[in-house]
Amino acid sequence: VDIRLTEEQRQLASLAAELAALSSLQQGHGPDDVREPAAEVATVIAEAGLLGLRLPEQAGGAGGSSLDAALVAEQWGRHLACFPLLGTWWAGDMLVAAHAGDDLLSQVASGSMRLAPVLHRSLTTFDTSTTDVGRSAAVAWDGAQALHGVRLDGSEVSLVELGPALSAVVDLTREVREVRPTRTAAGQTGTAVGAGARAHILAFALTTLSADLLGVMEAALDEAVAYSRAREQFGAPIGSFQAVQHLAAEAHVSVEATRSAVWFAAWAVDELPADEALLAARTAKAFASANGREVAETAMQMLGGLSQAWESTAHVRTRRVLADRQMLGTEDEQYARISDATIGTATRPEEG
């Protein structure tokens, strides 16, 4: 047991911070500055090895650990990065689990083939095989500039055609795309994905979302604390008032506890059997979802009226948190699954 970052991991995090800033919504700029990441950003991120961070080395990937991915995802959240990195990783995970060819994976690693993961419209599962009446049961998440969607239905991975981006979205920093019911010419890709591999894919996705939430929380608190030092009322900085200090202190506890949960979940994806890795990831996602919203809202409160202005980044952070919370299930969804795992199944069947 040694729960500390290595020097290499710290360096990776600071590299990730620089790259996240390339598509970031910088502090002091409003949501009008959210921009489609320029095409060359993909090249820079690919060359730094982040697009293929999780992919095997023989396919041009970096063969990085899930902890590496979590550290990068944290910076993505921290900087409100718009570049669709998490979506690329999830799609890549699905392809690797299906033993897709190295040529396809190397296109993903180089950024020449941009892919987005397909989710059921409930956003709680990847599996789209339960269809709603009258509308597509699927959406592709984090799909800016993606050419295709990658769908994991049951044990089958396939490439599917994507439609336009949904217009009314809460999250201003990521794109959600419609999914067309047709498969691409490539159709089913690779081989069947077993239950254990599916659980690992889900565990990794939950972990990266939790890491993204961690980054957003940290940045929200940092911004609010900095503001509380500068903003004066009643002749004193508002940060000198205990009512304000106590809000910030509880938020700090939430941030540090979330970090402990995220690090363990990330380590567990690579080191533990599927059921334990999934439980660790659900634990992190439950904690980060509940505490992420709390911290983002605390930060808004500390910023006062400013947080309600369109120009403020505070609501952009909160929007991202609200979206992350829903992705693959809020804390309530996680609690239900955790109960099944720790007490035993009650009434609801376990799904993928």
Add this chain to the structure above:
Amino acid sequence: MDFSDDPEQAAFRTQLRAWASDRTATSVGSAWDSGSSADRAAALTLWFRELAEAGYVGVSFPNEYGGGGRSPVFEAILNEELGAAGTLPSPPVGHIGHAILDYGSARQKGELLPGLLSCRELWCQGFSEPGAGSDLASLTTRAVQVRPPRDAEGASAQPDERVSNPVEYRVDGRKIWTSGASWSRYCLLLARTDPTVGKHRGLSMFVLPMDTPGIDVRPITMADGGQDFTELFLDDVRLPADALVGRPGQGWEIAMHMLAYERGPADMGWVGRFGRSITRAQERIRSGELQADAVTRNRLARAWVGYRVLQLHVARSLSEREGPHDSSAAGSVAKLLTTRVDQTLHHVLVDLLGAGFVLDGAEELTPYLWSRAQSVFGGTQQIQRTVVAQRVLGMPR
């Protein structure tokens, strides 16, 4: 980063797990659950000694003082395994141990630590006073340098601060919320030695043997009817000069250093205690003894998530204790997290019993009341938040 055990840790864990599973079957636990305060204290004392004899107390303290000589993360393993086995918690020796280890003289370390870490000599703590709770530094118990009676004929009882070569302290005052004073061998006492300087700088720390004449211990009957705490009345209590820990005026620094360990949940065995409660609740639902609807199951899962995150956070904090860090502020973060988990958990445990809690709930009442004390003792939740805001986040004073 590695959450798994290295070979030494794995061997320690395996041995501990086997040892603890044997102990679970003993009657120690049931005396704790159903007994009076005295029964609980006796059961706990027995358990602490058993744990110490097996080498599981003070595992991160140096070998030469009876410790295990291992890294701090072994404390996390100990708490995890005891919690999983459902035993009683490990003894709270960390904070007193570190006061002696980090500030005591060579003689104090040699004489006092082996008794503390073997649990043969129990300790209590004399910090709070009726007039000094959150504002601990305003305490008024006085320790005055005096001549010993045989050298100062006729004037022996009079405090004299001008004595140039004192060989004795005279202590007068009152301490409150002292736990286990009736069966303790020593009290670690914080008293004012210099009333002329700022309130934080005039305090000193002493080792007070509890059999010293002039100590009157009066039990406090607590909200659950138990008598786990006492009030100490100190009247002309005489201490030799070498009862002082550290330098005169260093008392506040030592007290803050101790609180870092007292606030750390691993040091106090809290994590293990929560693990035991939650595991038992899960078992009772699984066996059908308790009914839990979907809402209650979710609430219990939320408490479980809090417990797991606390456990992971404690392990991480103990790893970081091996490097440079601000232990006191880290202790405050851990204490605030512990408070959240404790109070969330005991809300759901009480509600899980439902009518049974009202009709036959004595067993769950004491842990519930303790969960409310969690945000008061060792520095209130509000004091901890102020510490975190000012010392970690750098918010203005």
